[in-house]
Amino acid sequence: MEKSKKINYIISFLLLFLIYLMMTLMIHSSMFSRYQISVIILICINIILAVSLNITVGCLGQITIGHAGFMSVGAYTAALFSKSALIAGVPGFLIALILGGIVSGIIGVIIGIPALRLNGDYLAIITLAFGEIIRVFIEYFNFTGGAQGLRGIPKFNNFDLIYWIMVFSVILMFSLMTSRHGRAVLAIREDEIASSASGINTTYYKTFAFTLSAIFAGIAGGIYAHNLGVLGAKQFDYNYSINILVMVVLGGMGSFTGSIIAAIVLTLLPEVLREFSDYRMIAYAVILIFMMIFRPKGLLGREEFQLSVALAWCKNKLTMRRK
DSSP states (O other), rough: HHHHHHHHHHHHHHHHHHHHHHHHHHHHHTTTTTHHHHHHHHHHHHHHHHHHIIIIIISSOOOOOOHHHHHHHHHHHHHHHTTTTTTTHHHHHHHHHHHHHHHHHHHHHHHHHHHHHHHHHHHHHHHHHHHHHHHHHHHHOOTTGGGBBBOOOOOOHHHHHHHHHHHHHHHHHHHHHHHHHHHHHHHHHHHHHHHTTTOOOOOHHHHHHHHHHHHHHHHHHHHHHHHHHOOOOOGGGOOOOOHHHHHHHHHOTTOOHHHHHHHHHHHHHHHGGGGGGHHHHHHHHHHHHHHHOOOOOSSSSSSSHHHHHHHHHHHHHHHHHHO
């Protein structure tokens, strides 16, 4: 069992490195325009957002509609740090992302401790309200640029670094959710009363999952701020939170690889349909409706895509055909 896991990890890393090499070669050979590169970076951002929200929605089993609020906190924190020009270049960018994640995590603890006493629709409403309150605060204060937005943010859209930040973030979240702490979170999702009776500190682990989700949303927000160079409060309204939630539901609540696939598809789909500007949102909605009718659990449900399993399945199919 351990040997198959190691082989699976090695194959996965080699595949990630191969994707990185291919993308880097195409970018440096000018096969992509600046706009297309920004879309690729947006895919990386949405992958971090979808996987981080899946911790709360899929692993913890609590519906939240305020993820864009945590993203905005991280975005503005990172942007304000970079604008202060204390540290420039890659070190400054990385410190800005860390600060964005830390501040979002602190807000996650403050919001999570009282909010997570509720479940279901009540929690969804509270987190939706939180996201809107954050947006109003951003428009109110002068240091955030107010309603005019925050401009002059140093742009940083280095695909090489952003890609590996995305990979490291997903690996870290996956490792935590498959560890002892992650199993405690999954136990709460299955039955909170039984988990509490068996000695699991449900308040601690619910707050832990919520805060972890907020931290990585803040990191994604920091990348988003430096990719655009301009921020406005309206960019982080409840529609953005719902878009991220749709990625999680479409990929499968509880499946990290499902969230990654859904983030890629739902980021590219509006761009592919941009030529049909009058009908693209209708087509986008119809595709989602059909997906929910024929695959209500999402693309992968709660399962994870494994290369070793896929290769074994292909091998069995070939063997059956030969017979």
